[in-house]
Amino acid sequence: MSKAIIIVLGIIIVFIFIWPRKLFIIRITYGVAHLETGHVPLHFIWDVGDILRRNRVYNAQVTGLKYGGTIRLCFSEGIPERCQQQVRNVWGTYTELR
Numbered sequence: 001m002s003k004a005i006i007i008v009l010g011i012i013i014v015f016i017f018i019w020p021r022k023l024f025i026i027r028i029t030y031g032v033a034h035l036e037t038g039h040v041p042l043h044f045i046w047d048v049g050d051i052l053r054r055n056r057v058y059n060a061q062v063t064g065l066k067y068g069g070t071i072r073l074c075f076s077e078g079i080p081e082r083c084q085q086q087v088r089n090v091w092g093t094y095t096e097l098r
Contacts, residue, residue, distance in 0.1 A: 055083040
């Protein structure tokens with residue numbers, strides 16, 4: 001094999017392990033939260049829906065991305081920072097997911 005092929009394969013392998021993977025998507029439509037893809041406890045979905053409704057966010061999306069050994073929550077536009085922090089705080093209570 002040529003060096004170029006080996007380098008390209010190495011880069012591809014690195015991206016496979018480093019590139020974030022979507023673990024789940026929770027979509028909130030008209031104030032109702034539902035799991036679009038992935039797996040999370042039902043209570044977490046309910047908690048996200050409650051937090052967003054209390055903050056008057058009725059259409060949004062919360063995505064869980066896996067970066068290496070950690071899971072990062074990403075939020076759609078329109079979710080206030082205080083609301084995002086409330087969701088992160090609740091997420092921290094679900095130790096089986098981290």
